[in-house]
Amino acid sequence: QVQLVESGGGLVQAGGSLRLSCTASGSIFRINTMAWHRQAPGKQRELVASIFRSDSTTYADSVKGRFTISRDSATNTVYLQMNSLIPEDTAVYFCNVLDGRLMNYWGKGTLVTVSS
Numbered sequence: 001q002v003q004l005v006e007s008g009g010g011l012v013q014a015g016g017s018l019r020l021s022c023t024a025s026g027s028i029f030r031i032n033t034m035a036w037h038r039q040a041p042g043k044q045r046e047l048v049a050s051i052f053r054s055d056s057t058t059y060a061d062s063v064k065g066r067f068t069i070s071r072d073s074a075t076n077t078v079y080l081q082m083n084s085l086i087p088e089d090t091a092v093y094f095c096n097v098l099d100g101r102l103m104n105y106w107g108k109g110t111l112v113t114v115s116s
Contacts, residue, residue: 004023006095006109007020008021022079025076029100031100034078038091038092049063049068066082094108
């Protein structure tokens with residue numbers, strides 16, 4: 001079984017920062033892509049940022065320049081550093097991993113609330 005455990009969510013004022021972490025454990029085979037998605041109340045889940053085996057990254061336009069995704073391959077951990085947070089960033093943030101067998105895994109989510 002594969003488990004993804006997220007941490008780091010919470011309540012922060014606009015302009016503040018948070019750092020999310022997600023560690024994958026279990027029978028996971030050669031992680032390809034690690035990503036963060038988010039889902040705000042009443043909205044569809046959206047891709048926030050991805051990091052690939054090559055360490056190249058992609059970001060949603062709404063977070064470019066404010067968020068940074070990184071990974072520690074030794075511990076199968078992905079991070080999301082979120083700076084200059086705005087109320088529109090309020091959402092449940094989900095960790096997502098795609099492995100070498102094209103198996104897709106999801107964490108249970110961590111809530112980020114940005115107050116104005």
